Amino acid sequence: MSSISxxxxxSSVARSTHSSSRNWRIRSSxxxxxxxxxxxxxxxxxxxxxxxxxxxxxxxxWAKKWSSQPxxxxxxxxxxxxxxxxxKNAENLAIPSVRNDAAFLFTVVGTTGFLGLLAGQLPxxxxxxxxxxxxxxxxxxxxxxxxxxxxxxAAIGAFSTFFPDYQDRIARHEAAHFLVAYLLGLPIxxxxxxxxxxxVNLIDEKLEKLLYSGxxxxxxxxxxAVVAMAGLAAEGLKYDKVVGQSxxxxxxxxxxxxxxxxxxxxxxxxxxxWAVLFAGSLLKNNExxxxxxxxxxxxxxxxxxxxxxxxxxxx
Numbered sequence: 001m002s003s004i005s006x007x008x009x010x011s012s013v014a015r016s017t018h019s020s021s022r023n024w025r026i027r028s029s030x031x032x033x034x035x036x037x038x039x040x041x042x043x044x045x046x047x048x049x050x051x052x053x054x055x056x057x058x059x060x061x062w063a064k065k066w067s068s069q070p071x072x073x074x075x076x077x078x079x080x081x082x083x084x085x086x087x088k089n090a091e092n093l094a095i096p097s098v099r100n101d102a103a104f105l106f107t108v109v110g111t112t113g114f115l116g117l118l119a120g121q122l123p124x125x126x127x128x129x130x131x132x133x134x135x136x137x138x139x140x141x142x143x144x145x146x147x148x149x150x151x152x153x154a155a156i157g158a159f160s161t162f163f164p165d166y167q168d169r170i171a172r173h174e175a176a177h178f179l180v181a182y183l184l185g186l187p188i189x190x191x192x193x194x195x196x197x198x199x200v201n202l203i204d205e206k207l208e209k210l211l212y213s214g215x216x217x218x219x220x221x222x223x224x225a226v227v228a229m230a231g232l233a234a235e236g237l238k239y240d241k242v243v244g245q246s247x248x249x250x251x252x253x254x255x256x257x258x259x260x261x262x263x264x265x266x267x268x269x270x271x272x273x274w275a276v277l278f279a280g281s282l283l284k285n286n287e288x289x290x291x292x293x294x295x296x297x298x299x300x301x302x303x304x305x306x307x308x309x310x311x312x313x314x315x
Contacts, residue, residue: 035304042189042303050187054307063307065289065314067185069282072222077274085280087236093245093276167298169235169243175293176234178306179286180279181227188303216259225275226282228252233280234290288313 038057041049057063082090174191181188190201207224210216216224229252232245252275256268263271283290292313296306 035308038307039302039304045189047187047189050189051185054187063311065183065286065310066307067183069183070185072184072219072226072278074218074222074271074274076270077277079273081277082236082273082280085237085277086284087233087276087280088240090236093232093236093242169239171294171298172234172238172290173231175290175297176230176279176283177227178297179290179293179310180230180282182307182310183282183286184223184227186223186227188307190303191297191306211255211258214258214260216255218259221255221259222271222275224255225252225271226278228255229272229275230279230283233276234283236276237280237283286314 035053035057038050038053041053054063054066058066079090082093087093178188178191188201192201207216207220210220228248232242232248235242235245249272252272256263256271289310292309293306296309301309
């Protein structure tokens with residue numbers, strides 16, 4: 001990814017129709033100020049212009065939640081604090097989930113095994129070659145996973161849509177990234193709920209330069225860590241197991257690797273816990289705003305419309 005972004009590779013939620021999205025947009029925008037400059041800045045992928053437009057809206061008294069939590073301060077955080085906040089299975093939050101992977105592989109192996117058994121009843125040579133070919137599917141899947149994991153992850157992502165909690169998880173997860181970034185004052189240029197695409201896209205030229213040069217200071221690292229862990233915190237507050245945190249943890253590690261001075265392993269663990277706690281606290285204190293963004297994203301709302309949803313819910 002060329003821009004600073006948070007990516008959780010999960011497949012897309014069901015799309016709403018154009019007319020329903022348009023009706024929602026009209027209702028939410030009925031009392032909102034004009035957003036021409038903001039939309040133009042987003043279209044141009046100009047992070048400085050996006051911040052300037054939001055700052056102007058804030059000064060006018062409308063975008064009250066924009067950058068309303070600009071100060072973050074890392075501190076030592078215990079697992080007990082995470083549990084007290086309401087995070088379920090706090091000790092396992094930073095452990096990547098294998099639920100979707102295991103379910104996918106079990107289904108592939110189980111299905112091919114069953115079909116191979118049935119095909120063995122075919123007459124003549126068919127009863128030998130067909131089970132052999134069917135059985136080789138599992139080997140091919142495992143080979144793809146070892147040679148090109150990205151392709152297998154895309155398949156696992158598509159398979160995960162069959163889980164009944166999928167749509168709520170992805171909307172809750174991505175809305176958390178969006179809301180926390182907005183509250184911390186990080187400009188948002190786009191989001192996606194589709195497989196393999198960057199989901200909440202953050203571009204800040206200053207941060208981008210610091211990342212590429214490996215000079216990310218502790219203050220900026222803390223802000224980015226909170227945004228990165230927001231999706232994990234959102235899932236942890238709702239579900240016993242967090243499924244969509246693997247890419248979040250990878251993104252956080254990328255930020256840590258680009259920071260200076262480098263922090264030790266024990267400090268990295270504390271940073272993760274603290275970021276989850278801070279993000280989770282923001283989400284609990286702004287529950288209505290989080291729900292509003294979830295609803296907007298589920299309707300395929302634009303970035304501006306998601307911002308409107310936040311401010312309307314806060315009014």
